Amino acid sequence: MDTPPVVGRRERKKAATRQAIADAALELFLERGYDRVSIRDIAEAADVSTTTLFKHFPGKEALVFDQEEDREAELIAAVRQRPAGQGIVGALREHVLASRLRVATHPLRTEFTDLVDSTPALQEYAERMWTRHTAALSAAIADDAGVSHDNIACRALARFVLDIPVLTRGLRDPRTAVEEVFDLLTHGWHLPSQRLHVHNGD
C-alpha cells in the first residue's frame, strides 16, 4: 500500500541525518556567528558524533554551502537550454542578472548572505567553490560551440563570467555594472591610445 521503496530506508535515513546536521549548523551559525560555533557544538545539537558529521561534510565551511551542485546545474542549463537565436554570452548575461536579482530580493536569504559576508573564511570558501565551476561551464560552452573541451577561449570565457559576481559585489548599481562588464567581454578593451572606454565616468 505504501509507495514502493524506490529509495531504500537506509538512504532516507542517511539523508535525514545529513539534513539534521545542516539544519543544526545553520541555526547555530545564524544565532552565534560562524566562529563562535564549534564542530562539536553542531554535532551535539544534531545529536550525532563528530565522526558522523565528517562523514557527511568534508569540512566546517561545507556545512553552509549545501547545494552548490544545483547552482552549477543551473549554470549549465542556462547555456544549453537558452532560447533559440540567443548567443552564449547573452544567455550567461541574463543568467547572472537573474540570479543576482533573485538573491537580492529574497528576504529569507538576507541573514544567510549577512552570515557569509561577515565571515572571511566563508567568503573565501564561497569564492573558491564558485570558480571551481569553471571546468563544467567551460565544457558546456565548448560542447555548445562545437569545439574541443580544452579550448582556451571557452575556458577563459567561463572563468571571466564566473568572476563577474565577485567583481560587482557591493556596488551602488550592480545591475549596470554587470551589464558593463558583459559589454567589455563582448567588445573588448580596444584602446588605441592609453584610454579605457568607459560609460560612467563616475
Add this chain to the structure above:
Amino acid sequence: MDTPPVVGRRERKKAATRQAIADAALELFLERGYDRVSIRDIAEAADVSTTTLFKHFPGKEALVFDQEEDREAELIAAVRQRPAGQGIVGALREHVLASRLRVATHPLRTEFTDLVDSTPALQEYAERMWTRHTAALSAAIADDAGVSHDNIACRALARFVLDIPVLTRGLRDPRTAVEEVFDLLTHGWHLPSQRLHVHNGD
C-alpha cells in the same frame, strides 16, 4: 666607526629571525614535503618557539610565500613604467609573458614550483594571494587611465589579467595560450551567431 644604524639593531635581529624561520621552513618542505613537516619542526630547526614563529608569519602557508609584495610591485611597475606609446593591456601582456618565461627557465625555481604544484593547500593559497592583487592593480590602471579608482572596467581588467596565469597553467603551448586570451580581452567575444572565434581548432 660602524655604519650608522639607519636601521636599529632590533629591526635587524627581527629580520634575521624571520629569515631564519623562512629558510628552515623551505629547506624542510623541499626535503620532506609540505604536510610531513609540522610547525614545531620548523620552529625547532630555526631555534625559536612556535609562538615566535606565528608572530612573524600568519600561518603555515605564508612560510612559503614570503615575497608576494614584490610580485605586486612588479605588476604595478609594469603598468606605470611602460614604454611610451604602449597601451596598458599591451604592457600587461608583455609582463605576464615575461614572468612566465622567467619562472619556466629558472632551474632553481623548479623544485619550488614542484612543491607548490604537488600541495593542494599551497596551490589554493597561491591563487588566493595572487587574486588579492586585484585591488592594487586596478588602482594602478585607474590612475594611469585617469579615471576613478572604483571604475568597474579597471577592476574587471585587473581581475581578468590576473586570472590568465592560472587559466593557462599546464598547457602544451602556454605562450600561445596567453597571447590568445589577451587577444580575446582586446577584441572581445563578438559572436553574431553562436560561434566562438577561435584560432586553434582544438
Add this chain to the structure above:
DNA sequence: TAAAAAAGTGCAATTGGTCCACTAATTGTC
C-alpha cells in the same frame, strides 16, 4: 639611568580534522 616598547619564551588550551576498533541497522541472497 629609568622606564617604555617590543621580541621572544614556555605552556596550556582550543579547535578542526583523522583514525580505529566496534555496534547495529539494512539489504541482498539462498
Add this chain to the structure above:
DNA sequence: GACAATTAGTGGACCAATTGCACTTTTTTA
C-alpha cells in the same frame, strides 16, 4: 526466514595548527 555482506553511526584517543597569557630579556628612548 536465516545468514552474510554492507554500511551508517559510535566514542574516544589522537594530531597539528593556532591562540592566549604571564613572564623574561633586549633595545630604544627620554
